[in-house]
Amino acid sequence: MESIPEPSLLGIRLHLRHQYRFLFGKNGENLIKAGSHRKVIMEGCWLWLPMPWQSVEQGQNKAEPKDLWQEPFVPASSWKPCADQHSWEPNEGKNGYVLVTANGGMNQQRVAVCNAVVVAHLLNSTLVVPKFLYSSVWRDVSQFSDIYQEDYFINYLTPDIRIVKELPVELRSLDLKAIGSLVTDEDIPKEAKPSFYLKYILPILLKNGVVHFLGFGNRLAFDPIPFHLQRLRCRCNFYALQFVPKIQETGALLLQRLRQNESYPGLLDHYLVGSYAKAITKENQSRRKKASRYLALHLRFEIDMVAHSLCEFGGGDEERRELQAYREIHFPALTLLLKTTKLPSPQALRLEGLCPLTPEEAVLMLAALGFNRKTSIFVAGSQIYGGRSRLIALTSLYPKLVTKENLLTSTELEPFMNFSSQLAALDFIGCTAADAFAITDSGSQLSSLVSGYRIYYGGGKMPTIRPNKRRLASIFTKNHTIEWRVFEQRIRKAVRQTKHVQTRPKARSVYRYPRCKECMCRTD
Secondary structure, eight states: OOSOOOTTSEEEEEESSSEEEEEEOSOGGGTSOTTOTTEEEEETTEEEOOOTHHHHHHTTTSOOOTTTTOOOHHHHHTEEEOTTOOOSOOOOOBTOEEEEEEOSSHHHHHHHHHHHHHHHHHTTBEEEOOEEOOOTTTOOOOOHHHHBOHHHHHHHTTTTOOEESSOOHHHHTOOTTTTTOEEEGGGSOTTOOHHHIIIIIHHHHHHHSEEEEEEEOSOSOSSSOOHHHHHHHHHIIIIIOOBOHHHHHHHHHHHHHHTTTOOOOOTTHHHHHTTHHHHHHHHHTTOOSOOOOOEEEEOOOOHHHHHHHTOOOSOHHHHHHHHHHHHHHHOHHHHHHHHHSOOOOHHHHHHTTOSOOOHHHHHHHHHHHTOOTTOOEEEEOOOOTTOGGGGHHHHHHOTTEEOHHHHSOHHHHGGGTTOHHHHHHHHHHHHHTSSEEEESOTTSHHHHHHHHHHHHHSTTOOOEEOOOHHHHHHHHHSOSEEEHHHHHHHHHHHHHTTOSOOOOOTTOOTTTOOOSTTTEEEOO
8 A cells, every 4th residue: 555556646645643645536446446436435544535536527517606706795895994094193202212123024024013013102102114134934135125115104104103214323323232122022921911011111212212122023912902002003004014116016917917817906906016906907908808716825834834833744754854853943942842841742733723734635625615627726835845746736636726936937036036025925915816815724924914904905705715724634534434525515614614704803813803993894
């Protein structure tokens, strides 16, 4: 059973509860006993699954589920954007200057910027345009003005806070660490309440005239927090942060090609690519063909995610050594924790739904939901752990699968090469503007920001597929024999339960769940 099947079959390894191999072939009887080709059968520690290929091919004439490309429109459309409205007086910024150096990739930096705006207002201080920390993981030297329109950011938030591009000359020579004005993430509790900043940070600001938050990220609570501060977060995220023209222009070109030059601008194009959305309209105004829709898939299966998850994915000892070596370099705190604390096993993590979906699991989910072989799929990010071979399952079942690297020429991509945050901005645009957006790891910042943006501006017409990974893990691992029809039903039920419209749960992110009175207004 260890041998690779003949070339006409596609062997793909998975590591779920046991080590599985999905054998995808057109003739199920070649894989398992005749008459049971519609079933998933586990024998010992191997799972034999004739490709959903058969089901997909048989279902080409079958209508897609009615709700596949839809949100529950009536309840979703009852929420309208309104964070652009405010009634408070502008912050004078008289208590000193706040410097922020945000860490992480583009999405983590975006959250840090919004939180910094709120903290600056809370402390009645002047915010210096945030800087971005160079990371050995992301290896990107991009700064704020390389990604966002700096002057627009300053001008839009002028009614809220005072923002400057640089510290005053007399403060630039200060040794901030020596005078106690350097504050790191270790000095601030995660999800710190506003009271923490007023008690511990404001005295430093008043004494020294400046404070520098180094590595500032998710260091501000979502609850409890005053109404105007929560709204300010939304104003920053949904309005003040506009991509620079270079990113907008290439993003508009990406959307044009994703829609195969046939569509008009989507609902969100104006917010994402600004005036370049008009260029698409002008070019396509003579066309009257039906718009080509596409599904965006955030396949969060890069090596950093895989290594940090502590899960296993079927690669055996070689995979364990590779991921452990990566952790030692990039996640030393996690490496130390592994040596000093007994953590859940990879099997336990998977059963709890704490492992990112593999490409192979993702393809089964999409096929079971009803997306057929004609579906155009845009995959965000292309540095999949395991390389292109790991995408075989997806590309074999969905031949119209593309990435930004497929759609843009090397000349068009050249200005963004070696700038991972700017490339991430293109993925953000491609995912946010999609007709449907599928998430495989609900905890990532990109997925959270994209789904929240789609809620805020989507008008109840921008569905996000966010599977309950614990339920998916149960479906994948606890069924020794299951018919494809039953597998479809269970997957659809598990996903449909996450598509209901809900207000922001207490203490959850307004970036991901903007349906709350601080960000959006009810119309019913």
